[in-house]
Amino acid sequence: MSLLRAVEIEEPSSTVPRKRGWLPFSGWHLLLMPVALLFALPLVQMVLTSFMTDAEINSFPPKFIPTSINLGGYQQFLTESLAPRWMLNTVIVATISVIAHLILCSTAGYGYARLKFRGRNFGFFAIVATIMIPTQLLMIPTYVMFSKLGVVDTLAAAFIPWLTSAFGIFLMRQFFLSLPKELEEAGMIDGLTTFGVFRRIVLPLAKPALATLAVFTLLNSWNDLVWPLIAISNQDNFTIQVGLTTFQGTRRTQWSALMAGNVIATLPLIVGFLIAQKQFVATMTFSGLKG
Amino acid sequence: MSVSVDAVSPSLTVDPSDRRKQRRTQKRRANVTGWTFVGVSTFMVIGLSIFPAAWALLISRRKWNLLSPPKDIGWKNYNTMVHDPDVWAALRHTLFFTALFVPISILLGMLIAVALNQRIKLVGFYRTAIFIPFVASAAATGILAGFVFEPNYGSANDLLRRLGIPPQPFLESPTQAMMVIVLIALWGQVGFTVVVYLAALQDIPKDVVEAAIVDGANRRQVFRYVTIPELAPVTVFTAVWQTITALQLFDLVYTTTRGGPIGSTTTLVYYVYQVAFQESRFGYGAAVSYGLFALTMIVTLFMIWYSRRTKIEAF
Numbered sequence: 001m002s003l004l005r006a007v008e009i010e011e012p013s014s015t016v017p018r019k020r021g022w023l024p025f026s027g028w029h030l031l032l033m034p035v036a037l038l039f040a041l042p043l044v045q046m047v048l049t050s051f052m053t054d055a056e057i058n059s060f061p062p063k064f065i066p067t068s069i070n071l072g073g074y075q076q077f078l079t080e081s082l083a084p085r086w087m088l089n090t091v092i093v094a095t096i097s098v099i100a101h102l103i104l105c106s107t108a109g110y111g112y113a114r115l116k117f118r119g120r121n122f123g124f125f126a127i128v129a130t131i132m133i134p135t136q137l138l139m140i141p142t143y144v145m146f147s148k149l150g151v152v153d154t155l156a157a158a159f160i161p162w163l164t165s166a167f168g169i170f171l172m173r174q175f176f177l178s179l180p181k182e183l184e185e186a187g188m189i190d191g192l193t194t195f196g197v198f199r200r201i202v203l204p205l206a207k208p209a210l211a212t213l214a215v216f217t218l219l220n221s222w223n224d225l226v227w228p229l230i231a232i233s234n235q236d237n238f239t240i241q242v243g244l245t246t247f248q249g250t251r252r253t254q255w256s257a258l259m260a261g262n263v264i265a266t267l268p269l270i271v272g273f274l275i276a277q278k279q280f281v282a283t284m285t286f287s288g289l290k291g
Numbered sequence: 292m293s294v295s296v297d298a299v300s301p302s303l304t305v306d307p308s309d310r311r312k313q314r315r316t317q318k319r320r321a322n323v324t325g326w327t328f329v330g331v332s333t334f335m336v337i338g339l340s341i342f343p344a345a346w347a348l349l350i351s352r353r354k355w356n357l358l359s360p361p362k363d364i365g366w367k368n369y370n371t372m373v374h375d376p377d378v379w380a381a382l383r384h385t386l387f388f389t390a391l392f393v394p395i396s397i398l399l400g401m402l403i404a405v406a407l408n409q410r411i412k413l414v415g416f417y418r419t420a421i422f423i424p425f426v427a428s429a430a431a432t433g434i435l436a437g438f439v440f441e442p443n444y445g446s447a448n449d450l451l452r453r454l455g456i457p458p459q460p461f462l463e464s465p466t467q468a469m470m471v472i473v474l475i476a477l478w479g480q481v482g483f484t485v486v487v488y489l490a491a492l493q494d495i496p497k498d499v500v501e502a503a504i505v506d507g508a509n510r511r512q513v514f515r516y517v518t519i520p521e522l523a524p525v526t527v528f529t530a531v532w533q534t535i536t537a538l539q540l541f542d543l544v545y546t547t548t549r550g551g552p553i554g555s556t557t558t559l560v561y562y563v564y565q566v567a568f569q570e571s572r573f574g575y576g577a578a579v580s581y582g583l584f585a586l587t588m589i590v591t592l593f594m595i596w597y598s599r600r601t602k603i604e605a606f
Contacts, residue, residue, distance in 0.1 A: 026411040035403060036420035039478065043423060045446065046435050062444045108332035117325025123333045130340040136539050136560045137584050140567050140577045141343035141350060144357065161339060164332045194324050223428035225542050230568055241430040245546055248434050255438055262431045269426040277419065284425060284486045 043270070050074070050259035057255045073256030074264075077247070082235055083261065086243035089155055090222060090265075093239055097162035097221035098214050104164035105213060106206060109172025110198055114184070124173075130166045139230060146231050157231035158239055162221040168213050175209035176202065215276065216283040222269060240265045351577035361574070368578035378579060380554065381562040382586075384469060388558065389537040391473045392480075396533055397526060399477065400484025405518070407485065408492045425482035433546020436475045437462065465555035468548050472556060476543055480536075484529055491525040492518070527598040531591055538587050559583045 023030075045064065049057060050073050052066040077083055111117075112124045142161070146152045151160065179202065187197040203210075228239045238246065244261050251257060273280045351368055355361035372378050407418055427435070440447045440461040448458040461471050495518065503517050541560040544550060550557035550565065557565070559579065567576030 026409065028406045028409050028411050029413070031402070032406050032411075032413075032417045036417045039424055039481075040420035042435055042439055042478070043427070045439070046431075049438065058444060060444060062446060062449045064446075104332045104335070108329040111325055111328030115321070115325040115328060117322045119322075120325060120329075123329055126341060127333060127336050130336055133340045133344045134535070134539055134584060134587065136541065136563060137347055137580050138340060138343050139563065140573055140580065141346040142339065143568075144350065144573065145343060145346070147357065164335050166336050166340075169332055169336070194328075198328075219426065223426075223430075225429050225545070229545070230564070241428050244430045244434065248430075248437070248546070258434050259438065262434050266427050266431045270423065273423060273426050274419070277422070280426065281422060281486055284422070284483055 043266075046259050046262050046266075049255060050263045052256055054254060054256050070256070073258075073260035076254065076257040077261045077264070080257070081243060081247050081261075082238065083240070083243060083247075083264065085236060086238050086240040087264065089158070089237060090240040092155060093159045093162075094218055094221045096159045098217045100159075100163040101165065101168050101213060101217040102210055105168030105172045106203065106210065107198070108164070108169045109174075110176050110202060112169065113173045113176035114181075115194065127166045127169055131170075135226060139226065142227075143230050152231050153234045153237060154232075155237050158224065158228040158237075159221065161227050162217060162224070165217075168216070171213060171216075172206070172209060175206060179205060211276075211279050212282045215272075215279045218272070219269065219280075219283065347577045348581065350574055351581050353574040354572075355574045356571040357573055358571075364574070368575050369582070371575065372578050372582055377554075377557075377562060378559075378582070381557050381559045384556060385538055385540065385558045385560075387469055388473060388476075388540055389534060391470070392476055392537045393530060393533045395473070396477055396481055396484050397529055399481050400529070401488050401522065401526070403481065403485045404488030404492055405514070407489060421485060422482045424479050427479060429479075429542030429546050432475060432479050433543060436471070436547055440471055462548055463552055465552050468552060468556045472540075472543055472547060475547065476537075476540070479543075480533075484533070487525060487529055488522065491522055495521045527594070531594045534590055534594065535587055538583065538590070 048064060048066055051069045051071070052063070053070050053072055056063060056066065056070075108127075112120065112127075143152070146157050146160075151157045183201050183205075184197050187201045192200065223241060224239070225241050225245070228242045229245070232238060232242065235243075235246075240261075244258075244265055247261060248258060350361075352363060352365060353361040354364050354368075403421060407414060407421070424432070439445050442448060442458060442460050442463060445461075447461065451458060459467060462468050499521070500513060500517055503513050508516065539560050540558045541564065544556050544558055544561045545564070548556045550561050560583065563576045563580045563583070566572050566579060
């Protein structure tokens with residue numbers, strides 16, 4: 001579990017001296033260049049194809065670069081579906097999830113890291129135990145629970161699962177444990193309450209951990225498919241992910257519109273990744289564990 | 292006399308029961324503060340996982356379509372499950388995916404991480420390119436894959452044609468669809484194994500590597516006798532985690548093939564989804580999901596036991 005800490009990718013650490021070979025450049029490029037292209041090119045193609053006309057896409061041999069910039073796909077996707085509504089829904093879901101996650105996980109993480117109270121070990125043990133419960137086991141009972149609570153078919157069904165999480169609490173707790181206690185003790189002596197110490201001393205120090213947590217929540221809530229898929233059937237309350245798959249189901253071959261939809265749904269995260277790559281990579285170590 | 296002493300310094304003598312009371316209020320206050328911090332989160336995490344997981348066990352003993360009242364039928368659903376050919380088919384598809392996905396993602400992850408750990412040019416570009424698919428959602432990945440692997444004008448067949456290989460049906464063929472889904476899953480998930488291995492590589496103490504070089508080891512020997520053993524715990528961890536993830540494959544199947552063609556990509560979780568949310572057999576669906584949970588636990592415990600036996604400390 002030591003892997004759950006936020007990983008910062010440092011400068012390459014290989015210290016083995018390189019042998020001068022028969023290539024004018026390192027042999028590693030022969031591996032990395034094709035791999036990198038294989039990973040990046042589909043996304044480039046997605047963006048380029050979104051600007052083509054369907055006729056151009058269906059032409060043979062396939063074209064990679066559009067002859068002219070055509071916005072027909074975007075127009076079709078935005079007008080023939082409820083896409084603007086779905087995007088708004090997704091933004092709402094992601095915003096609520098991130099804010100709730102930051103508040104709930106940081107307070108709970110601090111409580112379990114520093115405060116002494118009855119039931120603390122039991123509570124923390126219960127939270128750690130939930131990490132082992134897979135999503136697939138929860139699909140049916142959660143749906144039944146949601147339908148009893150009346151949140152099925154509302155946007156709440158999409159964000160309730162992301163309000164707080166065992167991983168978030170765990171991440172914040174580990175971070176708070178790594179802080180020196182002296183600052184908090186000094187705050188106590190200065191007459192701050194426990195909450196005052198948390199607000200004024202601990203939280204400002206926790207910015208890096210909070211950034212990681214925010215990215216983790218943004219990624220998961222933005223890209224979530226399972227919960228909105230099973231719990232929302234009213235088109236008005238779709239998130240962009242569910243909307244996209246429904247749109248895909250009805251327009252199998254209208255690729256320009258589908259690619260435009262893909263670009264719209266993915267671009268915010270891609271831009272976010274390019275801006276804050278460090279935070280995104282830090283969350284990857286445990287985002288992969290979301291199950 | 293004693294009365295006058297008390298009158299002079301009342302604060303110096305405190306009734307011991309008062310002190311106990313004070314300590315009790317202090318404790319109570321600490322409990323209130325503590326639960327104010329952790330209460331909502333703890334309640335929600337338990338309410339959204341342990342509680343429904345336990346409830347699923349109850350549901351799995353019922354015949355229930357959510358509309359008519361549930362009927363308690365004991366363990367009958369589990370009996371049905373064991374004799375359901377669709378469950379066995381789904382299990383085969385799931386294991387096929389897992390057996391391909393886990394080893395390849397580990398090997399590829401390790402290889403790419405070692406390459407990214409070299410002092411070479413363009414490393415920043417390579418890193419970004421390899422990590423970026425990680426942010427693409429299952430929905431977007433599925434649609435994009437449908438386009439790339441489109442049999443007539445998709446780029447995958449275009450590439451094959453240029454290499455002189457006849458075009459393939461890919462996702463439209465029952466024998467190829469699952470393999471294509473493995474490729475798609477690798478595209479989206481290898482970033483995770485790469486990051487985990489990069490972190491582990493950077494944790495290898497430099498003096499160990501230097502000592503090996505001083506002792507005359509070449510690059511290949513350093514990799515074989517220093518790097519690989521140092522990476523063993525991470526490999527066990529990654530293998531366990533990727534296995535758990537692979538056994539629960541759902542999203543990509545939903546967004547690419549919806550279980551087809553002719554059910555060839557129906558995984559266990561996809562089968563649970565079909566049974567519960569399309570056929571409204573919630574009791575049976577819950578039973579199958581518990582069956583998969585048991586399988587996951589067994590596989591995980593076996594892998595941990597095996598790694599312990601071979602003295603690799605990963606957990």
